[in-house]
Amino acid sequence: MxxxxxxxxxxxxxxxxxxxxxPLSLFLGAVTRRMSKSHPEMIRRLGDYAGHRFLIDxxxxxxxxxxxxxxxxxxAHRRARPPAHDARIxxxxxxxxxxxxxxxxxxxxxxxxxxxxxxxxxxxxxxxxAVDDAELDLTEEVAAxxxxxxxxxxxxxxxxxxxTGLTLHRMTRLDDFA
Amino acid sequence: xxxxxxxxxxxxxxxAAVEAGAHAVYCGFADETNARNFPxxxxxxxxxxxxxxxxHARGAKVLVAIxxxxxxGAEPLWHRALANAEAAGADAVILADIGLLAHxxxxxxxxxxxxxxxxxxxxxxxxNLYANAFGVRRVVLPRVLTVQEIAAINREIxxxxxxxxxxxxxxxxxxxxxxxSYATGKSPNMNGVCSPASHVxxxxxxxxxxxxxxxxxxxRTPEGEPAPYPTLCKGCFSSDGQTGHIFEDxxxxxxxxxxPELARAGASALxxxxxxxxRAYVAQVVRTFxAAVEAQAAGQPMPENMLARLTEGQKATxxxxxxxxx
Numbered sequence: 231m232x233x234x235x236x237x238x239x240x241x242x243x244x245x246x247x248x249x250x251x252x253p254l255s256l257f258l259g260a261v262t263r264r265m266s267k268s269h270p271e272m273i274r275r276l277g278d279y280a281g282h283r284f285l286i287d288x289x290x291x292x293x294x295x296x297x298x299x300x301x302x303x304x305x306a307h308r309r310a311r312p313p314a315h316d317a318r319i320x321x322x323x324x325x326x327x328x329x330x331x332x333x334x335x336x337x338x339x340x341x342x343x344x345x346x347x348x349x350x351x352x353x354x355x356x357x358x359x360a361v362d363d364a365e366l367d368l369t370e371e372v373a374a375x376x377x378x379x380x381x382x383x384x385x386x387x388x389x390x391x392x393x394t395g396l397t398l399h400r401m402t403r404l405d406d407f408a
Numbered sequence: 409x410x411x412x413x414x415x416x417x418x419x420x421x422x423x424a425a426v427e428a429g430a431h432a433v434y435c436g437f438a439d440e441t442n443a444r445n446f447p448x449x450x451x452x453x454x455x456x457x458x459x460x461x462x463x464h465a466r467g468a469k470v471l472v473a474i475x476x477x478x479x480x481g482a483e484p485l486w487h488r489a490l491a492n493a494e495a496a497g498a499d500a501v502i503l504a505d506i507g508l509l510a511h512x513x514x515x516x517x518x519x520x521x522x523x524x525x526x527x528x529x530x531x532x533x534x535x536n537l538y539a540n541a542f543g544v545r546r547v548v549l550p551r552v553l554t555v556q557e558i559a560a561i562n563r564e565i566x567x568x569x570x571x572x573x574x575x576x577x578x579x580x581x582x583x584x585x586x587x588x589s590y591a592t593g594k595s596p597n598m599n600g601v602c603s604p605a606s607h608v609x610x611x612x613x614x615x616x617x618x619x620x621x622x623x624x625x626x627x628r629t630p631e632g633e634p635a636p637y638p639t640l641c642k643g644c645f646s647s648d649g650q651t652g653h654i655f656e657d658x659x660x661x662x663x664x665x666x667x668p669e670l671a672r673a674g675a676s677a678l679x680x681x682x683x684x685x686x687r688a689y690v691a692q693v694v695r696t697f698x699a700a701v702e703a704q705a706a707g708q709p710m711p712e713n714m715l716a717r718l719t720e721g722q723k724a725t726x727x728x729x730x731x732x733x734x
Contacts, residue, residue: 275418275448332424335689338718341634346617352447352605359448362686363418401688 235324235334235344236395238290247292251306258295258304264371265364266302273299275360279353285315288323299357317349317357324396329358330366332401367400409705410667411677413471413570414694417449417684422459422470424687429698432469434502435459435683436600441489442473443526444683445600456496469499473683475524476600477505477583487511494519502548503527504583509542522546522570526583526597532564539567546570548679550581551661552728555669562674571670573663574693575681576720577656577727578641587640587655591622603639610638634658634722642720660719661727664697664711667704670729689718 266273273280276299286295286304293306296313307313319326325344328334336358339345347354369387373380391398414430416422425433436442438450451459460470472493478486486508493501494516501519503509504526512521525548529535538544546568549558562569578585585602589595592607609620616628619638626643629635636642636658644653663670667678678701680693696713703710716722 277447279447329686329688332420332686332688332691335686335692335718337637337685337720338689341636341720341722342717343617343629343632343635346612347610348612351608351610355446355605356448358686359418359446362688363420363448365420365687401691 235322235328238323238396239394242394243290243292251293251308254293255305258306259302260375261368261371262297262304263302264375265366266299268371268374269364269366272360272364275363276356279350279356282316282350282353283314284353284357285312285318285349286326287318287320288326289320290322315349317347317351317353319345319347319354319357321345327368328397330361330368331397331399332362332365333397336362365400369399410671410675410701411570412694412697412701413677413679414690414697415575415680415683415685416459416690417444417446418687419451419455419459419462421683421685421687421690423462424691425694426463426466426468428691428694430468430694432471432499432677433459433463434471434473434679436473436475437489437492439485439489440598440600441476441486443475443524443596443600443602444473445476446684447605449684453492453496456492456498460497460499464497470496471500471502471522472496472498473502473524474508475502475504475526477526477597478508479598483507483511487515490516490519500546506542509538509544513542517543520545522548524548524583525550525572528581528583530561530581532561535561535565535567539565546676548572549675551577552581554731555666555673555729558670558675559673568676569674570677570679571663571675572661572681573667573670573678574697574715575661576637577659577661577725585641591624591626591640593622603637608638634720636720658721659723659725660721662713662715662719662724663726663729664700664713666726666729667700667710671704685718693718 280300284297294312295304295306297304321344325339329336373383376383387398411431413432414425416425416433416435422433436450463470474489490512500522502522502524504524521544523529523538523544528550529547530550535547548570551572583597586595588602592604594601594604596602603621607622611618615631617635618628619626621638641655642658700710
């Protein structure tokens with residue numbers, strides 16, 4: 231937790247540029263639906279804020295992501311055309327993934343200016359706390375959608391994690407937090 | 409060994425605290441009965457029962473904070489919280505209000521009672537009154553005392569004392585600060601929220617991060633500098649051409665190196681602040697302090713910790729434990 235957050239490698243940033251948004255939104259939507267279904271307590275913990283629209287801004291990616299928890303949707307949008315939203319959270323992809331997986335503390339990322347917030351601050355706080363309690367694991371959620379490809383996909387994502395420094399699985403007490 | 413009392417704002421954070429070595433975890437219900445009534449945080453009665461079972465199965469205690477001051481006419485909410493804590497199997501409740509303490513002593517006599525820091529009991533007479541009148545067994549001391557003052561108090565009381573060793577600091581005696589109320593109409597004492605997020609707005613303005621509370625700009629943080637919490641006590645204000653932190657700098661408490669002295673002063677338990685923080689914070693801080701209390705028990709030197717990045721202001725102080733400004 232004391233090491234600086236990794237930045238997304240430049241080749242990956244460039245590779246993301248030409249990706250078409252509709253299939254990307256389909257994939258993100260499937261993962262979001264899966265997470266909502268397998269973690270119903272996350273939506274309960276959000277309460278009325280589940281109906282808010284959260285604009286996730288991974289500053290090292292070419293797109294913006296709009297999360298609507300009540301509808302279990304997440305869609306990708308071009309930076310030039312940001313969609314209407316109630317709150318915006320900006321930071322590097324590594325910051326979002328580390329916070330989601332319990333490797334980094336959201337307040338500490340705010341103190342260090344690795345994350346910034348605009349709009350409905352209470353909604354952002356509720357989302358942060360609900361996600362933290364849900365103990366999400368992106369690798370396992372994507373694997374659960376991948377049928378017989380789950381095992382090789384886990385290996386692939388593990389390799390990607392080691393190569394990029396991005397946190398792609400849930401931290402446990404056996405992981406090194408330092 | 410001194411008891412390590414650790415924060416949990418969610419069931420996941422509680423599990424992280426227990427797995428990292430907490431002897432006891434404190435937490436609260438998801439309403440205004442506890443002083444961390446933030447969006448998305450806290451426990452339902454069902455969550456609490458599961459959390460207590462989880463902790464007990466691993467040898468840890470659960471202390472339930474019901475440490476706000478009941479509003480006239482709304483006392484049943486606080487009374488239900490007490491009943492729910494007892495039904496969940498909590499090891500103790502942490503209370504501040506004398507009416508609620510009286511109710512707990514009368515209706516829940518077997519439920520151990522701790523006095524919250526929100527009661528601001530800072531001398532032997534006050535502590536002995538709470539002990540004699542309401543059967544309080546432990547007092548969480550306010551963060552305004554030196555180590556010598558803590559030792560002097562412990563010589564004149566028969567109950568346990570718990571002291572803060574890490575986390576955010578309040579500038580005033582807790583339970584008596586109304587700064588948040590002036591800007592938002594809500595306070596930690598009555599509503600469980602200091603500087604509620606619903607009244608906070610951030611914006612990037614000319615390279616600075618502007619933080620507003622209830623419409624008042626309370627600080628502007630230049631690019632590259634650590635951002636503080638949006639509380640009035642940490643605000644940076646301008647007046648008569650001067651700009652500065654009027655109440656206190658945005659720094660956090662870290663009393664790791666004072667643990668042996670606090671033990672000699674008679675403190676029974678060490679408390680970590682941060683129920684509003686994530687399970688990542690809880691895991692790392694608890695693990696670090698568990699190593700420290702084990703070192704203290706073994707007579708070894710205190711380890712240097714690397715927790716600055718987790719703290720507000722990203723720097724630490726020993727606060728009032730050594731009043732060097734005197």
